[in-house]
Amino acid sequence: MRVFVTGATGFIGSAIVKELIAAGHTVLGLTRSEEGAKALEAAGAEVHHGTLQDLESLRSGAAACDGVIHTAFIHDFSKFQENCDTDRGVIAALASALEGTNRPLIVTSGTGLGAYAPGEVAVEDNVATSKTTHHPRVASEEAAALAAAKGVNVSIMRLPPSVHDKGDHGFVPMLIGIARDKGSSAYVNEGAGRWPAVHRLDAAHLYRLVLEKGVSGTYHAVGDTGVPTRQIAEVIGKHLNLPVKSVTPEEAATHFGWFSGFFASDVPASAKLTSERTGWQPTHIGLLEDMESNYFES
Template sequence: MRVFVTGASGFIGSAIVDELIAAGHEVLGLARSDAAAAALVAAGAHVHHGSLEDLDSLRSGAEASDAVIHTAFIHDFSKWAENCELDRHVIEILGAVLAGSDRPLIVTSGTGVARTPGRATTEDDAPNSPIPRVASEEAAAAVQARGVRVLVVRLPQVHDPLKQGLISYMIEVAREKGVSAYIGDGLNRWPAVHRLDTANLYRLVLEKGSAGARYNAVAEEGVSLRSIAEAIGQRLNVPVVAQSPEEAQEHFGWLAPLVAADVPASSQRTREHLGWYPTGPDLIADLRQPG
């Protein structure tokens, strides 16, 4: 299958490219720079020059492919709402090309878009969070209604020893402030998954997924923020402290509401449906690696 991958040279996308090629698929990777193009060529993928802002490049990439995996996202949190709306528009553009063709469009979302106090979020839980990231799933539902074969992958904190999703920002703050912090008792939880397990899931969704389904890329349902802060403290050799919500706002800035969130998520349905069994190192093991 010829698969158009956006974000193909990124942290998650590059692992997906390797996974797809190893499984015998042909990859057309979106590249916005010469460095990204060179990385794709080295991986054995075909290069498609363009970007999220270049709508014609998105259209032509989708038109030339049997499937689309959309992982690209601009991680500039100073413009988070605008970037989420751009993602909505990108999904609409890709969907317009694929409508009525039965060619799959795999959309990337986050487990935090659905929150269910008192239990882990499941694949059946519809988006209900006020965070701007819900735009991706709203767009997925809109293009599905227009005849697109849409599948959604929800990501938790995706990690390896070098990067750990939002936790990478926590590490930056701890390095800058000289202290690793959590809020209150620190028993609120974030789900997590290793980068390579994530790539394996995208391939399984491509090959075996059901139209309209959501899949949770979750290996660990919930890792406490206290244990995360302690691992960061050990990694950086800085003190670990509990903070009040007011102190945390000063310490973390825009990240504070997320550090306070309790958002465990389950992948039971995903595992049963696709036969996905994550095997990578857990989050705390990766955080304990020097970095």
């Protein structure tokens, strides 16, 4: 298959590109920079110049391929709602290029949308809409649902809060930076909130499986169902030689800033149905082992 990949030079997308090419597929990777173009060419991919704001470029990239994997997202959390609305439009544009075909479109969302109540284990078959959640990322899933209603073969890949591996620049490195800045590694209350996680290479493998099977649905790329946030904080404290402490929700607002509510949340997720439907099984190390091995190298 010739596959159009958005976010092709990103942390997750670059792993997907390598996974697809190793399996014999051809990749057309979206990039907005010459540096990104060079990285794609070095990986053996074709280059498609464009941005998430250039919807016509996105449509042309999708129309030229046998399938689409959409992982690009603007990671500016000060404009999270705006960026989720942008993603809604991007998905609509990609889907419009695939209407009337059975070519697969895989869009990306978050596992938190698979739970209807705090602490509930998120599952694939829970449908996320504006009526079930106030999470801004629901825009992506509503766009996917609208595409499906138009006959597009669309699937949703929900990723957990931590997609980990060397080179991670997401939430765990953010926590490490906060601990360094504050002089302590903190967790909220008892630190019982659970974070699901997946190794980047396991996630990339699942994207490929879903693409190849071409069966629409919602999938969870989850290796660890829920890692207690206290354990995450303890690993950080040990490696930075900093005290590990509990903070109240009120203190967390000062310690973690805008990130406080998210780190305090209890958002476990299951991949049981995903495994049953695709045969996918994560084979790489879990979050805590990865942190111990790869997140504190000098």
